[in-house]
Amino acid sequence: MTWSSEGKNILKLPLFVDNYCSTQDTDSKLDAGAVIVLVLFALLFTCTILETAYDIFLEYAGKKPTHAICTAFSMYSNGKKLLKSTKYSKAGEQVFCFHGMKFISMWWIISGHGAISMFLAPALDYEFRSHWQTQRYAQYIASAHICVDTFFYISGFLMAYLYFKQSISRKSATKQAGSVPMMIIHRYLRCGIVKLNTL
Incomplete structure (x- = not known):
């Protein structure tokens, strides 16, 4: 038995939704905005x-x-x-722009969790929620989960920044660049075996 789009639709659901389809002619003319x-x-x-x-x-x-x-x-x-870094006697070296990034990201995450907890309330009108999520003014809350990546970026940047800052003074830049693949292989071997044991 084969199924086709001409076959009987038992559940009365649309077989193909083209709301998000686009071609080269879609929005080809620019409006004033x-x-x-x-x-x-x-x-x-x-x-x-x-x-x-x-x-x-x-x-x-x-x-x-x-x-x-x-x-x-x-x-x-x-x-x-x-990217200015300053040395303090107590706090150590800091990259100042990360403080602002962390502050904005934390408040963005808090506001996103507040909105999610409000939408999970059982008394909320589902039609209102569906309409609200499609509006442009709601996108700053709807995209709050993206700012979690800020902390991944900061940790990766600081690790590479501190590594190269400490190592370039001891080795040349070409030797350091050549040792990066070995670092990646070492990382996969060290973490990969542990993760394979958990599977």
Whole structure:
């Protein structure tokens, strides 16, 4: 017995839902809002490229910018500020931008858990919940689970940052890059055997 789309639909359910299907012709025309957003992103990208080039030129020329706005979008200056690490006598070395990332992520996770616990209440109207989840203003709560990845990123970044910072002073960069595959193999052998035993 074979089933086909022309066969009898016993459960009266749609066999094919094309709500999310798209082709090359879908949304091929840009509306006014899309044009405004594209222009803003193009201006931001242009400012970033020009101010980064200007900032690097000033760095090599040994000059200072005429005004702070001239390097406000510079990836060079902002990158140095974001990845600046400072030594404290008690707390040790810190990368300051991670404090802000952790603060925002923690509050985002808390608000997401608050919304989930509210939606799990038995008295909640299911129709309202289904409608609310499709609205744009609800996406900051609906996507709160993504910010958990922030902590994975921070832990991986700090591990690599501290490893290379301590090791490059003892070995050359090429030797360090060559030892990275062996580190990965060692990690898989060390953790893989333990995980295989639990299966």
